[in-house]
Amino acid sequence: ATFHQTPAGVTIAPANGSAKEIRLQVMADNIVHVVKVDQAGKELTPSLMTIAKPCACTFDVKKSGDAVTLTTKKLVATVSLKDGRVQFADKGGAVFLKQDAEDMKPVTVGGKPYLAVKQGFNFGTKDAFYGTGQHQNNQVNLNGEDVDLLQHNMDIAIPFLVSDKNYG
Numbered sequence: 001a002t003f004h005q006t007p008a009g010v011t012i013a014p015a016n017g018s019a020k021e022i023r024l025q026v027m028a029d030n031i032v033h034v035v036k037v038d039q040a041g042k043e044l045t046p047s048l049m050t051i052a053k054p055c056a057c058t059f060d061v062k063k064s065g066d067a068v069t070l071t072t073k074k075l076v077a078t079v080s081l082k083d084g085r086v087q088f089a090d091k092g093g094a095v096f097l098k099q100d101a102e103d104m105k106p107v108t109v110g111g112k113p114y115l116a117v118k119q120g121f122n123f124g125t126k127d128a129f130y131g132t133g134q135h136q137n138n139q140v141n142l143n144g145e146d147v148d149l150l151q152h153n154m155d156i157a158i159p160f161l162v163s164d165k166n167y168g
Contacts, residue, residue, distance in 0.1 A: 001081035003068045005061045008054035010070050013040055014084035018104035022084050025054045029073040034086055038104050038115055049160065088167070097167050098122055131161030131168070 001015040009024040009032070019036035027033050033054075035044065060071045063081075070077045076089045087098040101120030106113060129142040132149060134156040139145060142161065149157035162168035 003061075003063070003079075003081070009059065010061045010068060010079075012068055012079050012081065012084065014080065015082055017083040017085070018102055019084045022079055022086070024070050024077055024079065024086075026057050026059045026070070026072055027052055028055050029057055030075055032070065032072070032075065032077045032088070034077075036084065036102075036104070038106070096165060097163075128164040129161050130164075131158065133158035 001013060003010055003012040006023075006025075009026050012022045012024075013020065014022065019038065021037050021040040021042070023033075023035040023037075025033040025035075033052075037044070057072060060069075062069050062071075066081050067078050068081060070079075074091060076091065076093075078087050078089070079085070083102075085099040085102065087095055089095045099119065099121055100123040101118065103116075103118040105116045107116045108114070125143070127143060130140060132142060132147050134154070135147075136154055149159055151157050160168065
């Protein structure tokens with residue numbers, strides 16, 4: 001596993017896991033943008049969701065044991081060098097978001113290559129999760145639910161969610 005600090009954050013190549021490269025960018029003292037890709041150095045298409053750019057915030061990157069930590073004035077993001085799992089804690093050390101599962105597999109849809117991605121966070125918590133688009137199944141709180149982000153008929157998939165504790 002390797003890592004290197006960038007002007008906006010840190011890039012990590014974990015020893016194992018489905019993500020081959022993890023990029024953390026500091027967007028604000030309380031916002032870190034996380035991108036995981038299946039190929040190191042992979043260029044991404046511009047986001048249709050946000051136009052935000054990394055801030056000129058002060059942050060610190062350190063290796064501690066089998067993890068890399070990125071610390072801002074308001075939070076600590078920790079990435080495992082073993083498997084690339086990410087967690088976020090406040091400055092007091094209380095973890096509020098912890099990645100529990102991940103899977104990325106190549107798939108072909110309509111003759112074009114894509115990635116099938118699964119992410120799991122905060123297993124076993126009572127946090128409420130809202131978002132992921134417009135669904136017709138009468139569910140609002142998505143905690144403990146499997147949600148397929150597929151566009152069809154009257155379902156509209158939006159890959160974004162927010163918790164009742166104000167993280168997303």
